[in-house]
Amino acid sequence: MAILRKGFLGGFSGPVGPGSGAVWKGRNILKSRPGKRTKPVQPQPQHAIMDVLSRFLSPFKRFIKTGFYHKKNKDSPFNRAMHYNWDRALIGSAPNYKIDYKKIILSRGSREPAWAGTVILEAADQIKVSWEVPVTAKMKLIGSDRAIIMVYNENEPQHICYSDKAIRSDLSATVEMLYIYRGRESHVWIFFVSPDGKSVSNSDYLGSVLTGTIDDSIN
């Protein structure tokens, strides 16, 4: 992708079709596109981070869009999420990185965060997430914020379960889980977003839960 640094009047840098723009000795030049590399790519630590982190974050994309929304910045919300978690949310060393679920951040903002969030297993494939609103907070202003709850499981890393219908004054929400989630821990995060979608809270890790450990037939 070529970038026009000076608008349509100036030179450009980068490949377009068979040509490639560059600056050489202070002059804008156009040359043929470079050939393919013949040396094999040396694996670098950042390749492993990119692989692990983008694989993990991609199913959260629709919520990262609100969670990392910023009016001024030119980069995309997903870019910002990658950047923020890059140094913070990984454990291990190259090339075996792992996600530190406690430290993953899915939204960043100054709105009132979730207090005392808990996760309990309600039915075999259903969890109940509850939170509190401190007495000191202004419930009139933040009561109608939407609560966004996201659940991730290593059994099905391409797909997350979520709930985005509940509002803050409900103080709890239920999330239906997939049958395939059984057997491995499901990790739960929550954040709040204002009704206009422009102001968000920091996301909180609520803990992990093992589905399928309650027998539905008893109830």
Add this chain to the structure above:
Amino acid sequence: MGILDGAFGDFTGRIGNMVFYKLNGKIVGRTIGKVDSRSESQEEILMRTSLISPFLTPLKEFIRIGFKHTPKPQDWDFYSVATSLNKPGAIMGKYPKLKINYKKVILSKGNVSPAKDVKVSLSDHQLQFSWKPDLEAKNADASDQVMLVAYFPEMLKAVFVTSGARRSVGTDILQLPTFTERTIIETYISFITDERNDVSDSIYAGRLTWNKSLQ
């Protein structure tokens, strides 16, 4: 290309690797481009900022009131005052072992008489603050209202009240959310006048620890 503004002799624009532009009514200059090395003192400033800014963020609405009437240069706001007081003052240790010194944090500054003989106790998700009214002191009024802060350093969250009980009452309660794990609580207290035109200096009220065994 730098442009010389003839009337005042100011440059704006880029000259070499310096760029000049207007910021808060002043012409400022800085180098432009990637920085590949920093000196140790520059790294120290970065580290101090990375310590103090996550600390102040959850308290932003509190310090907005706490430093509203503090004397400050024309282009400063409450946050500039808060960082300029706490970045050098409330950090202890030597680089690279810097830590926040919660005892020295200042969250409000003004002429009202500060709280005296402050005691805090924790019971059943409530922080019970008590102080000596001392109405004879200079700039102390019975109608002053108390401002309370409970800060949780591990969670980087805070709960606060900016209009609590009157100074003459001598006690107030700050309701905390419920916890599930052991939690450290740092507490601060300060006063605001009834007319909301001045505050007192904030006082560190102590560190408390919430445990399951307290229940």
